[in-house]
Amino acid sequence: MSFFLQLTISGLAIGSVYALIALGFVVVYKATRVLNFAQGDMMMIGAFVTFTLSSTHGWPFFVALGVTLVASFFLGFVIERLVLRPMLGQPVFSIIIVTIGLAWLMRGIAGMAFGHSEQRITFPFSGESVRLPGVDVTLSAENIATLTMTMLTFLAFFVFFQRTRWGIAMRATASNQDVAQMMGINVNRISALAWGLAGVVGTLAGVILGMLGFLFIHVGDTALRAFPAAVLGGLDATGGAVVGGAILGVAETLFGGYLGGAYRELMAWILLIVVLLVRPFGLFGSKDIERV
């Protein structure tokens, strides 16, 4: 039983990283209908910047993280302005290919700037842990930080989408771009905002992975493993990203724990295929209804 609970907890921690990456996919997809294959590499850059500031330059961890979050918002903003905006009106397929190019470009630059070796971001409370009374389960400081950060992020996003005028404008733009413009909404600014937010959640996910010891220039590939989480929840559903991430993380860890590591990787893709067969628009995604 305690083995099961322990696996579930680490599954949830991994799942929340998936959820954050999935949220990045969802935000950009909702606002612009583009699948951003550069999400993983935006995440990698954010993680490396935090690592450089905190480990190399000795900034306190949370200051380094805060500064990187702000910077990654602007990185997303700038990427949208310089690379995506000129592609406006081109077929979605071309834009997606551009994001793949962007991903490899960032990876190349990161290789030059940060080197090719594996790093770890030191979390200030690293090594400490909490033992849950009653059940024989240990929560590491990293686990607690991961779950807290993810929950706070999703709470913030929820409030943003439900309550603020820019959040509501984003939902409006996702539902009908032409009409949103007639309401005076500048849809270009909405798409820049979406990319900025994708940068922020990417950095958070990257820093968490870095704390767990996964920081190297190809860590962006992990984002592709979070992709099933986004599809599982529904590509246009923010809440779906949380549930999709959690399911994926727990399923993966349980499979790995009981059947052996080799089965771990398989799980994500088995889940993806099954969900696409049963509910092609995801668990919470909106079914496309064409009115004629």
Added chain:
Amino acid sequence: MTTTQFTDRTRAVEQKGLEIRDVSLRFGGVHALDGVSFDVKPGELLSIIGPNGAGKSSLLNCISGFYRPQQGGIYLDGQDLTRLKPHQIAGRGIGRVFQNIELFSHLTVLENVMLGRHHALRPKWWADALYFAPRQLRKELEHRRVAEEIIDFVEIEKYRQMPVGQLSYGLQKRVELARALAMEPAVLLLDEPVGGMNQEETEDMVRYILDVKEQLGTTVVLIEHHMGVVVDISDRVVVIDFGRKVAEGPPREIAQHPEVLRVYLGKGGDPE
């Protein structure tokens, strides 16, 4: 009614007309609009009629900025709208109600209405950083109050916290009207506002349109196939066929105009 403050405020806004000058719009070899010119006078209700595919909605799309005409200009207050983007045109005071219901169906009635106010009337996005500052909060409350007045104006106060997707067709049309009014437009574009409505819903909608014109003093451009409605409420009528303007005049005259009877109502047909 509690609409006094809202109506007073809008009446204080200077009435504006539109000038449409020699507008031509082509899609490849198809002339959707071919040298169309007419004026919409401040405060008047002008109807555009014509058979399906004549170019009426294309013309509205040119005014809104979705299409950019290859030739000609559309002027509001002397400023050429054809150079602006749709969200800028909305910000200049052109409101629109679409032919098919185009509400944000997951948002509530109130959110739909507030959306129009928030963006068209608040161009300073950096001010949002100070969202919780007292001045912003006061503005927000003011927006909210006017939104409620507009909701009262079209009598949908009962439904204001409901997602609009759950409302009936006639009510959704009213929400669309409210959302357009929330931007306090100088000119309101209505694309078939009573299309698909029953007799009662049509009468309600006509009453709201007349209220908008008379109480708020808004200039209205109306596209409508319902000839009874057009003749009853229009000040003037413009007839478009195959992208050209074929007639213009007061509704009673237009209803008898030989060219109109030919292109629109069939040869020598009865207007009713």
